[in-house]
Amino acid sequence: MxxxxxxxxxxxxxxVEHLSMKFGGLMAINDFSFEARRGEITALIGPNGAGKTxxxxxxxxxxxxxxxxxxxxxxxxxxxxLERLRDFEINKVAGVSRTFQxxxxxxxxxxxxxxxxxxxxxLMKASGFTILGLLGLPAYKNAAKAAIEKAExxxxxxxxxxxxDDPAGDLSYGAQRRLEIARAMCTEPELLCLxxxxxxxxxxxxxxxNALLRGIRDEGTSLLLIEHDMxxxxxxxxxxxxxxxxxxxxxxxxxxxxxxxxxxxxxxxxEDDEVEEIEEKLEEGTI
Amino acid sequence: xxxxxxxxxxxxxxxxxxxxxxxGIIAFLMFLVFVGIETYQDINNQLVWRTRWGLLAxxxxxxxxxxxxxxxxxxxxxxxxxxAKAKTGILEVSEExxxxxxxxxxxxLVFLLCYPFLAMMIFGRQGSLKYVDNFGxxxxxxxxxxxxxxxxxxxxGLLDLGYVAFYAVGAYSYALLSAHFGFSFWLLLPMAGIxxxxxxxxxxxxxxxxxGDYLAIVTLAFGEIIRLVLINWTDVTRGTFGxxxxxxxxxxxxxxxxxxxxxxxxxxxxxxxxxxxYKMFLFYIILALCMLTAYVTIRLRRMPIGRAWExxxxxxxxxxxxxxxxxxxxxxxxxTGAMFGGFAGSFFAARQGFVSPESFVFLExxxxxxxxxxxxMGSLTGIAIAAVVMVGGTELLREMEFLKHVFGPDFTPxxxxxxxxxxxxxxxxxxxxxxxxxxxxxxxxxxxxxxVSGSFTKEGHG
Numbered sequence: 070m071x072x073x074x075x076x077x078x079x080x081x082x083x084x085v086e087h088l089s090m091k092f093g094g095l096m097a098i099n100d101f102s103f104e105a106r107r108g109e110i111t112a113l114i115g116p117n118g119a120g121k122t123x124x125x126x127x128x129x130x131x132x133x134x135x136x137x138x139x140x141x142x143x144x145x146x147x148x149x150x151l152e153r154l155r156d157f158e159i160n161k162v163a164g165v166s167r168t169f170q171x172x173x174x175x176x177x178x179x180x181x182x183x184x185x186x187x188x189x190x191x192l193m194k195a196s197g198f199t200i201l202g203l204l205g206l207p208a209y210k211n212a213a214k215a216a217i218e219k220a221e222x223x224x225x226x227x228x229x230x231x232x233x234d235d236p237a238g239d240l241s242y243g244a245q246r247r248l249e250i251a252r253a254m255c256t257e258p259e260l261l262c263l264x265x266x267x268x269x270x271x272x273x274x275x276x277x278x279n280a281l282l283r284g285i286r287d288e289g290t291s292l293l294l295i296e297h298d299m300x301x302x303x304x305x306x307x308x309x310x311x312x313x314x315x316x317x318x319x320x321x322x323x324x325x326x327x328x329x330x331x332x333x334x335x336x337x338x339x340e341d342d343e344v345e346e347i348e349e350k351l352e353e354g355t356i
Numbered sequence: 357x358x359x360x361x362x363x364x365x366x367x368x369x370x371x372x373x374x375x376x377x378x379x380g381i382i383a384f385l386m387f388l389v390f391v392g393i394e395t396y397q398d399i400n401n402q403l404v405w406r407t408r409w410g411l412l413a414x415x416x417x418x419x420x421x422x423x424x425x426x427x428x429x430x431x432x433x434x435x436x437x438x439x440a441k442a443k444t445g446i447l448e449v450s451e452e453x454x455x456x457x458x459x460x461x462x463x464x465l466v467f468l469l470c471y472p473f474l475a476m477m478i479f480g481r482q483g484s485l486k487y488v489d490n491f492g493x494x495x496x497x498x499x500x501x502x503x504x505x506x507x508x509x510x511x512x513g514l515l516d517l518g519y520v521a522f523y524a525v526g527a528y529s530y531a532l533l534s535a536h537f538g539f540s541f542w543l544l545l546p547m548a549g550i551x552x553x554x555x556x557x558x559x560x561x562x563x564x565x566x567x568g569d570y571l572a573i574v575t576l577a578f579g580e581i582i583r584l585v586l587i588n589w590t591d592v593t594r595g596t597f598g599x600x601x602x603x604x605x606x607x608x609x610x611x612x613x614x615x616x617x618x619x620x621x622x623x624x625x626x627x628x629x630x631x632x633x634y635k636m637f638l639f640y641i642i643l644a645l646c647m648l649t650a651y652v653t654i655r656l657r658r659m660p661i662g663r664a665w666e667x668x669x670x671x672x673x674x675x676x677x678x679x680x681x682x683x684x685x686x687x688x689x690x691x692t693g694a695m696f697g698g699f700a701g702s703f704f705a706a707r708q709g710f711v712s713p714e715s716f717v718f719l720e721x722x723x724x725x726x727x728x729x730x731x732x733m734g735s736l737t738g739i740a741i742a743a744v745v746m747v748g749g750t751e752l753l754r755e756m757e758f759l760k761h762v763f764g765p766d767f768t769p770x771x772x773x774x775x776x777x778x779x780x781x782x783x784x785x786x787x788x789x790x791x792x793x794x795x796x797x798x799x800x801x802x803x804x805x806x807x808v809s810g811s812f813t814k815e816g817h818g
Contacts, residue, residue, distance in 0.1 A: 129677060130676075131673070131676075156676045157675075157676050157679050157680055157681050157682065158679070159679075160676075160677060160678060160679030161679035161681075166677070166678070167677050169673075169674070169677075173671045173673060173674040173677075174670075174671070174674070175666070175667045175670035175671055175674065176670060176671075176812050176813075176814065177666070177669075177670050177796060177808055177812045177813030177814055178663075178666060178667065178670060178798070178808070179798045179800075179801070179806075179808060181798075181800055181801065181802050182663060182666075182798055182799060182800060185660075185663055185799075185800055186660075186663050186664065186666075186667040186675075186678065186680070187678045188660075189660045189663070189664050189667075189678065189679065189680045190679050190680075192659075192660035193660045193661070196659055196660060196661075209659075213800075217800065217802070221802065224802075230802075233801075233802040233803065234798065234801045234802055234803055234804055234805070234806050235806065236808040236809065236812040236813075237812075238811075238812035239812060252678070253677075253678075256678055256679055
């Protein structure tokens with residue numbers, strides 16, 4: 070690349086460089102750069118309106134960024150520039166899957182069907198783009214069977230096996246969140262982006278979610294998540310990036326970020342000039 | 357306790373009288389001008405008016421007494437029954453279905469296969485024409501059209517108000533290709549389907565970005581464009597005169613149904629000459645075409661493309677996030693739906709022997725869409741029932757001679773059929789807002805196949 074900044078290390082899965090997003094006169098994201106590493110849970114946090122979901126929408130192709138480069142590196146060393154892919158190709162080709170802040174399930178389809186829809190591209194190929202499948206060839210039948218087995222595996226993981234044949238709209242809120250994650254995982258992504266997965270969950274559900282996310286990471290899928298619930302962020306993330314007013318203010322391990330005065334200021338809402346004061350106090354150890 | 361019960365009953369009666377009186381007053385005010393006063397032309401061709409107090413009184417009394425009976429007797433009775441049922445503690449929903457319910461589809465298919473012969477046995481050779489043609493074939497054409505539109509509207513959730521355009525493309529492809537090249541019905545049938553599918557894709561491309569109301573309006577415009585082209589491109593389509601003398605379908609080229617040919621069906625089999633054989637033959641063709649549509653729809657629903665259609669109806673954004681190419685998915689839905697419309701169109705041309713733009717007006721699209729909505733979007737059985745009710749119903753209303761006894765000898769039931777039809781539709785939608793069959797059959801299941809309640813499925817936003 071011309072800039073020469075694109076030296077992705079071996080364990081980087083997603084590299085966001087100089088990302089800017091403008092809505093009319095509003096600069097929602099301003100020159101934002103960060104890296105997510107393979108096999109890690111990276112959390113993107115920040116106060117309300119900081120631009121976290123905008124970053125997500127840029128990565129997953131729902132917005133075209135005004136400026137910047139989003140590079141994704143798959144495990145076979147192929148690199149994709151996400152901002153140049155068409156919306157559905159980001160999942161199909163680049164292997165990036167996402168969930169939504171306001172859950173988007175196929176509520177009139179059963180839980181199992183939701184997971185089968187997620188395997189659309191695999192099944193489509195197996196059915197010879199419908200033509201061979203219409204003739205009832207065994208190749209498609211086997212693929213359909215394998216798809217159901219994979220769905221069963223994720224149902225088990227998300228603790229939804231008993232509800233497999235119920236409509237997705239009938240599930241409780243927590244179960245819907247888990248189903249959305251299971252559905253995203255059925256596309257076999259390399260990077261799973263979760264937009265506030267713990268929003269609206271009770272503490273017990275939060276704990277099961279943590280276990281589910283750790284399980285996903287341990288199976289080799291990298292995660293990128295937006296979260297407000299600090300107990301979830303600090304508990305499970307390996308790497309935290311903090312965003313405020315569309316700009317990065319901190320980047321590092323959970324412990325590092327937790328003690329960063331800028332982050333504290335952003336979350337407690339102090340004036341800019343007070344940040345220095347807090348910094349001094351921190352050094353003195355009075356906070 | 358007994359006293360209290362009596363009080364409740366008195367309250368109910370008082371309420372019933374009150375509501376009855378209110379209903380009577382409202383009816384009086386509403387119908388005073390519409391029913392109470394009639395205008396007519398006198399002998400000098402002047403418009404004069406006279407009053408019809410008697411008829412107005414009938415309307416008011418019916419409203420008042422009806423409301424009184426509903427509030428005073430029917431509702432308490434129903435409530436009591438519901439209460440008694442609740443006390444037994446058994447849920448009303450029973451898993452057991454009656455024999456008829458369970459085997460409904462098989463019974464319906466057997467009935468359809470025997471239908472032309474039954475009609476011939478009961479009404480004789482010429483008498484059965486009406487039942488095979490006006491009822492049988494007419495209803496089945498609409499069943500097929502509605503099943504075709506169901507793929508676009510019911511499954512993919514794309515509101516298409518111009519579906520009749522594909523019907524027209526199919527009919528005119530048959531008429532023109534048959535007239536110019538003399539191709540046979542069996543060659544033209546698939547060709548008409550493919551041509552209509554092509555038009556489906558041509559329509560699909562510009563409207564892909566539109567959703568909901570906007571999509572509906574553009575498809576409506578597309579339907580009108582096709583019709584206006586058919587009217588104005590007189591060199592090819594002969595405009596409003598239409599194309600007549602379209603070749604009849606043959607029995608796979610073995611027997612012909614044209615009178616005077618050597619291999620005429622009736623002549624070969626030594627049967628008395630009658631057009632009923634052709635009608636019966638057409639009946640079985642359209643029945644086979646309907647079965648093909650149903651088979652393909654059922655198979656497609658269990659394939660990834662069918663699931664993607666339904667997923668698209670539920671949530672398009674989620675589809676994109678799962679790597680589904682929504683553009684291609686929408687185009688296939690348009691093309692598949694249009695293809696069946698084209699099949700139906702070419703059949704229509706062969707059956708009528710005449711096509712003109714008059715047959716492809718917006719009302720046709722509206723009726724087909726109404727059948728899909730009334731039947732329950734996505735449900736083949738529901739749509740078939742709705743087609744029987746709507747198309748058969750309007751045909752039956754032509755023959756409502758007994759209504760003359762109610763409204764006097766001047767009453768012409770044919771003129772009121774659209775009104776009655778609209779009324780019936782409103783009533784059905786009030787009681788069955790999701791159509792006759794509101795539930796959705798899942799396409800795959802792990803342990804038990806459970807129908808999905810209509811309250812979860814979405815109508816799609818375009």
